[in-house]
Amino acid sequence: MIPSNDNPMTTATETKSSQDVALYLRMYRQMVAIRQFEAQVNDLYTRALMPGLAHLYIGEEAIAVGICEALERSDYITSTHRGHGHCLAKGASPNLMFAELLGKRAGYCKGKGGSMHIADPATGNLGANAIVCGSAGIATGAAFTAKHLKNNRVAVCFFGEGALGQGVLYEVMNLAQLFKLPVIYVCENNSYSEYTHFLETTAGEILLRATAFGLDAEDVDGQDVRAVHTTAKRLIDRARKGDGPGFILCNTYRYHGHHVGDINREYYRSKQEEHSWKTERDPILNLGKWLIEQKLADAPALELVGNELEAEMKKAVEFAVASPYPDVSEVNEDVYA
Amino acid sequence: MIPSNDNPMTTATETKSSQDVALYLRMYRQMVAIRQFEAQVNDLYTRALMPGLAHLYIGEEAIAVGICEALERSDYITSTHRGHGHCLAKGASPNLMFAELLGKRAGYCKGKGGSMHIADPATGNLGANAIVCGSAGIATGAAFTAKHLKNNRVAVCFFGEGALGQGVLYEVMNLAQLFKLPVIYVCENNSYSEYTHFLETTAGEILLRATAFGLDAEDVDGQDVRAVHTTAKRLIDRARKGDGPGFILCNTYRYHGHHVGDINREYYRSKQEEHSWKTERDPILNLGKWLIEQKLADAPALELVGNELEAEMKKAVEFAVASPYPDVSEVNEDVYA
Amino acid sequence: MPESAVGTEKDREITFAQAVREALAEEMRRDSTVCIMGEDVAEAGTPFKVLSGLLEEFGKDRVIDTPISEAGFTGLAVGAAMTGMRPVVDIMFGDFITLTMDQMVNQAAKVHYMSGGKWKVPMVMRTTLGATRRSAAQHSQSLHAWFCHVPGLKVILPSTPYDAKGLLKAAIRDDNPVVFFEDKMMYKMKGNVPAGDYTVPLGLADIKRTGEDISLIATSSMVQVALGAATMLEEIGISAEVVDPRTMWPLDEKTLIESAKKTSRAIILDEGYERYGVTAELASVIATGAFYDLDAPVKRMGAMHVPIPFSPPLEDVTVPTEQTVFEAARKMCGK
Amino acid sequence: MPESAVGTEKDREITFAQAVREALAEEMRRDSTVCIMGEDVAEAGTPFKVLSGLLEEFGKDRVIDTPISEAGFTGLAVGAAMTGMRPVVDIMFGDFITLTMDQMVNQAAKVHYMSGGKWKVPMVMRTTLGATRRSAAQHSQSLHAWFCHVPGLKVILPSTPYDAKGLLKAAIRDDNPVVFFEDKMMYKMKGNVPAGDYTVPLGLADIKRTGEDISLIATSSMVQVALGAATMLEEIGISAEVVDPRTMWPLDEKTLIESAKKTSRAIILDEGYERYGVTAELASVIATGAFYDLDAPVKRMGAMHVPIPFSPPLEDVTVPTEQTVFEAARKMCGK
Numbered sequence A, B: 001m002i003p004s005n006d007n008p009m010t011t012a013t014e015t016k017s018s019q020d021v022a023l024y025l026r027m028y029r030q031m032v033a034i035r036q037f038e039a040q041v042n043d044l045y046t047r048a049l050m051p052g053l054a055h056l057y058i059g060e061e062a063i064a065v066g067i068c069e070a071l072e073r074s075d076y077i078t079s080t081h082r083g084h085g086h087c088l089a090k091g092a093s094p095n096l097m098f099a100e101l102l103g104k105r106a107g108y109c110k111g112k113g114g115s116m117h118i119a120d121p122a123t124g125n126l127g128a129n130a131i132v133c134g135s136a137g138i139a140t141g142a143a144f145t146a147k148h149l150k151n152n153r154v155a156v157c158f159f160g161e162g163a164l165g166q167g168v169l170y171e172v173m174n175l176a177q178l179f180k181l182p183v184i185y186v187c188e189n190n191s192y193s194e195y196t197h198f199l200e201t202t203a204g205e206i207l208l209r210a211t212a213f214g215l216d217a218e219d220v221d222g223q224d225v226r227a228v229h230t231t232a233k234r235l236i237d238r239a240r241k242g243d244g245p246g247f248i249l250c251n252t253y254r255y256h257g258h259h260v261g262d263i264n265r266e267y268y269r270s271k272q273e274e275h276s277w278k279t280e281r282d283p284i285l286n287l288g289k290w291l292i293e294q295k296l297a298d299a300p301a302l303e304l305v306g307n308e309l310e311a312e313m314k315k316a317v318e319f320a321v322a323s324p325y326p327d328v329s330e331v332n333e334d335v336y337a
Numbered sequence C, D: 001m002p003e004s005a006v007g008t009e010k011d012r013e014i015t016f017a018q019a020v021r022e023a024l025a026e027e028m029r030r031d032s033t034v035c036i037m038g039e040d041v042a043e044a045g046t047p048f049k050v051l052s053g054l055l056e057e058f059g060k061d062r063v064i065d066t067p068i069s070e071a072g073f074t075g076l077a078v079g080a081a082m083t084g085m086r087p088v089v090d091i092m093f094g095d096f097i098t099l100t101m102d103q104m105v106n107q108a109a110k111v112h113y114m115s116g117g118k119w120k121v122p123m124v125m126r127t128t129l130g131a132t133r134r135s136a137a138q139h140s141q142s143l144h145a146w147f148c149h150v151p152g153l154k155v156i157l158p159s160t161p162y163d164a165k166g167l168l169k170a171a172i173r174d175d176n177p178v179v180f181f182e183d184k185m186m187y188k189m190k191g192n193v194p195a196g197d198y199t200v201p202l203g204l205a206d207i208k209r210t211g212e213d214i215s216l217i218a219t220s221s222m223v224q225v226a227l228g229a230a231t232m233l234e235e236i237g238i239s240a241e242v243v244d245p246r247t248m249w250p251l252d253e254k255t256l257i258e259s260a261k262k263t264s265r266a267i268i269l270d271e272g273y274e275r276y277g278v279t280a281e282l283a284s285v286i287a288t289g290a291f292y293d294l295d296a297p298v299k300r301m302g303a304m305h306v307p308i309p310f311s312p313p314l315e316d317v318t319v320p321t322e323q324t325v326f327e328a329a330r331k332m333c334g335k
């Protein structure tokens, strides 16, 4: 996790426990960290410093943060092509992430994975995945291990609503429920899979697709980090106790294009739609407002968080840019264990 | 369809329309035809005359018959490894079926397909399929064509409850509902997939797995041919009108083993269970009883149906046994069209 | 607006992507049962923009956006093909054919044979191959060898805009399931393409350059690599022949063997993994067919036996390049 | 009760199926993270009865019946393997690997590399191959070439009970995803198998019979066919060497090439489709490695390029037999 440096809050109302307050502030900080990270990714792309493409998580930060804050470090996650947020929220180091995004030797995967394949055993990150729904089996299997080894861990599988089109999701939800596995499927419905609206590709009711298999399923405003966290906590605790898998449908929005190169988006969604999500439903803005309202923080303190993290991310970028590529001789290492 | 020869009924009560009566008697005859066909298949296996194995439909006849009687000849079906009943109910000739089962040149597929691959354009049979759930895509595609060409046809996809484990089923149900395709998914839940009870492999509620995708789904007693037919008719008419796909869950039982060689079954199901289905819920016995109660037929007439069809099936077997194998030179014909 | 409307002049140059689109547009105009389905094919015209404009001309009943259900819509296409349509399925990245193997191999490829010739499956799967786009291991594979291995399927790997148009039109008219692999790196490549109707028959190799000293048998974008290497070889006095089989199945063994017999040396170039892939088949065909004429073992050059790495300097060494082909050919010719 | 308990006597003969079961039982006793999952593996012990008795010894937490979800439980196994288990997945018919390609190829095979070596996937997929059981086109394929083509996977094709036990134990202890193909027709074949612990290392070919005139390089049940043909050849004075690569990847090229160099003639036998398959790779390896020693082109004999037909007289001609191998070898040796 991003070290939470100095405590930015000023006063705390009596009604919140200090634990809660610390959580809110940590979640705020984490969301800002992700956003600042992604801003740098976009910048790297624009400056033509990044090989290939990347899919930004900006706008969806509340989901990764709300959920990962409900997990232990030893718990597992699996992530997607839009995975930077999940990895950071689970504790990844920006230095090693940027290095990986640039294909450098110091990166999480020695440069072999890139943006879509960040993986890290130390933080329980089983890997981002460039196959839509590609990690549903893996997350379910990690939960299988947890149950078999009785190690008390939980696995969370993040995926976009596009993954609802992949049959394997239903296969593994069935398995998870039959075996009562501690796995939570988290559907990030940002309304689009690439350039197509989810209503064009998704018949019926999303939640029912999980309850039909007996899963405990709930939907939540994916822009409200506190709500996400509360729901996640309930389902994660339940799964950890052995009561079986859960499913969380988070409604959200990606502010940027499908990937960094998707600039002209008007043929598939309106600027007006983008604008209203950004201004009315931004998870960081709204949590910030609430923190101020509740007198848990003041505006300058929050601004400071932003500035600190922006500086931190810039430094991380510098580290990565300066870092060397792997040696060509490494190309056929790591094929077999 | 099995030609319905002489009319076996004696008197008909006034309350049933003569159309209905003809339907009931035709369905009775068809169910008996399937059972007699399968009895001969078992016999061929026992006499070591049949290459490979076969999966008998005995006990489940009401489903194929109730549904196919609600279809037009030009409508499509897809079938399974346990497919003889579907093919016959859709109008297949026993001669050509037996010939195929024995790998003979005169068979529906020139001997190339065998028991699990009977296919016949003349009766709209897109093919039995040895991959569990293997024909769900094909049936959905036939419905796609029907909609595109506006040819007013409907496609029915038969499958065992084991196919609920295959993710592609959910993929195509979603597609069918999105495109409002005239396809009916018919789940024959005979409680077992091979040697495993469905409760061990099927979490949640089967019907919900279809309604979750927006399909019109209904369950029905699969041993009651009239009930199956009524439900089928409603959903087929609805689909034909353009109102979208349907799903029918038929609860049923296979009297024999998973395949003809599965003789000792007590390690996975009790003789008692088999006995009660055979005596209390037999679709042919029960329809027969009802026909007699309703004075639509008398016992000798029904017995005659059985005898006629037994004779017919024996003749068909003789035809097939006497019929020649394909010439070895045919082996690489039909690979490419 | 599809490029085919642009003109009828002879020496018209269009891109590979435009050639693909033109083939589709012409066939869709000719035959109303031809339709396209896949992810983001309609408004977006695919992420590679190959299909832009088709939705506008043919409408959403024939250019159909699907959910991310590769198995599902491929299966649907099999059934649609059996019953009167000629669907063209779009699988965005060739890496995702993994999800369609059951539908393609156990269904599409076998329906005709298993039914004793009664049902036909006239469908086309268009998909992509090729690395060096910095897309990492799950978006860079060239898995066409799998389909080549399966009786009942035909497999096409066009290497020029001209071939792409003519072969795709032939594929759509073919009564069998055909898989058509496009190299993502070739979409912007330009070439001469007649505006009107023509087809390139399946099963005919094409000699892209004649030569005397060595045969470079190359597929898809490796044809360009071979041509580049041939130019370099020419400078040191080696005359290389470049042969493009164009369709992997049916395979024009004769042309390949004749070329190897003539030059007495052959290198096989294919972007799929080298082991147990296309290079093995072609090398073996030539080693057998030209056995008494070869001066050296047939050399195979495919993708290195590693998942494709993301890091640019690593990725670049996993596939054959003009330079590596040049070196190999030079060595083989003893220069 | 598993056979391994029966005795420790030296010349113990057990069947191929028993050898597989014994390997599993021994490894499950040794290591509690080894578990088995698949369709009808528990009470039924698979339709081939290969696993009978394992449920009784190890309980249903370790011998796990799954729904008919090949993709789902294979994917689950990948995740389980990454996190501390050593799952052995059972895919009843090799034809159904079509459904697992994404999990095996895009996930299992690549996780280690994509993570820069950080995650490992120590799993085994056991599945079957082989025709002539009158099971028709969707239950008779030998599709192992697909997996051989994929970096990151290892592929084993045992041909005797001894090899089956030793190789399966090695596979389970291997830290990589390994696919283990069993020929359904070999389950009842008997052979000498030590009762105790031993492994056969991956990557070592085995010379099943030595000879001087021709090398028959054969996989899986084709080894028996080759041995039968060798006996027939002996009668007409031709001495055939039978070489079994045993693991297709890693591949012991050296032993194959040495044999071909010695005999100067080679036939490759494999039950997969002949085109673009295992026979192509092995033939090409030998044609290159023994280039200067071969008296004749390497001959390939695999399954005919047709979906496997049901009708017995047709099915029987689609795969190599002792007779056809004998004829081919005789012709090659000019007798």
Ligand SMILES: Cc1ncc(C[n+]2csc(CCOP(=O)(O)OP(=O)(O)O)c2C)c(N)n1
Residues within 6 Å of the ligand: A055, A081, A082, A130, A131, A132, A159, A160, A161, A162, A163, A190, A192, A193, A194, A258, C039, C068, C070, C092, C096, C099
């Ligand atoms: C199996 C598969 N099919 C298609 C793709 C190409 N693709 C990459 S991302 C994407 C859209 C995913 O949408 P969604 O799951 O909603 O995630 P989002 O991008 O909205 O976060 C597609 C189609 C893929 N990577 N994998």
Ligand SMILES: Cc1ncc(C[n+]2csc(CCOP(=O)(O)OP(=O)(O)O)c2C)c(N)n1
Residues within 6 Å of the ligand: B055, B081, B082, B130, B131, B132, B159, B160, B161, B162, B163, B190, B192, B193, B194, B258, D039, D068, D070, D092, D096, D099
């Ligand atoms: C994809 C696939 N997996 C496994 C099998 C092996 N198999 C054949 S039938 C069968 C059980 C099918 O059960 P169900 O669908 O309920 O049909 P039933 O036999 O009861 O009619 C299995 C597992 C198969 N044919 N296809």
Ligand SMILES: [Mg+2]
Residues within 6 Å of the ligand: A160, A161, A162, A188, A189, A190, A191, A192, A193, A194
């Ligand atoms: Mg989305």
Ligand SMILES: [Mg+2]
Residues within 6 Å of the ligand: B160, B161, B162, B188, B189, B190, B191, B192, B193, B194
């Ligand atoms: Mg069943």
